[in-house]
């Protein structure tokens with residue numbers, strides 16, 4: 493039987509006696525857009541570095557594209573994966589051309605093949621600037637798109653993107669996600685981290701990490717259903733100093749702009765509660781978002 497393209501079993505990663513990743517198991521199917529979410533320090537980058545063959549696990553087993561990451565297999569793993577790291581993507585002082593050239597040399601890609609793949613990737617992102625543009629003169633969004641191309645230059649089956657849209661404009665984030673979806677449509681597996689929950693809605697499945705542990709893994713739709721059942725209530729104030737329900741009556745009460753997202757605790761009659769607070773609030777039922785799930789499971793959990 494074929495193994496999934498990524499198969500992680502009971503992964504531990506320790507730095508000294510600190511567990512950055514503890515007993516994490518999951519697998520990713522070929523062609524999936526897999527979101528890896530969690531607060532700062534949750535262990536996302538550490539897991540990715542193991543999966544890219546850059547960091548040795550302390551315990552557990554990791555398979556990528558049927559290759560187990562054991563001593564000596566690092567180079568095989570590196571040839572199967574593309575990696576856009578969180579901190580470093582391109583050399584700012586070099587031109588686009590030189591960045592590609594350097595990556596091709598590191599990967600030992602024959603020149604003719606490299607030029608062909610590079611040009612195909614540049615067409616894919618719709619790049620229309622000069623190749624001798626210095627990277628530091630590029631807008632942030634374009635820089636990330638070029639970095640994506642560089643990470644794809646050796647045509648890996650799977651690409652790891654560690655916060656590829658951090659700090660870029662909303663329009664550039666949209667463009668970048670269109671590229672991600674196109675890559676998945678052509679059969680590439682995309683493993684992506686982000687702190688933007690609206691982006692994570694695009695993933696087939698998302699994993700939620702908290703303090704090195706995997707706390708949930710499912711499609712965005714199932715996570716919302718499991719976390720909130722029937723749904724959430726939005727409380728929009730109708731009066732100046734509205735009085736919120738007592739906190740003991742609520743399972744969740746999060747401010748969102750000028751409203752609150754509220755869920756009463758089980759056992760309270762929701763309709764009776766809605767009636768009771770309708771003098772102070774305009775109350776509507778809303779579909780929970782992944783942001784609501786994240787707040788409940790990761791930040792409040």
Ligand SMILES: Nc1ncnc2c1ncn2[C@@H]1O[C@H](COP(=O)(O)OP(=O)(O)OP(=O)(O)O)[C@@H](O)[C@H]1O
Pocket residue numbers: 507512530531532533534535536537538539578
């Ligand atoms: N080389 C290292 N030595 C010691 N501790 C480390 C090392 N790398 C990471 N850590 C610690 O491991 C934990 C997980 O870090 P990691 O970078 O994987 O988190 P992350 O989920 O990627 O966070 P962020 O969203 O901020 O990028 C953090 O507490 C971090 O300080």
Ligand SMILES: [Mg+2]
Pocket residue numbers: 536537538578654
């Ligand atoms: Mg990180």
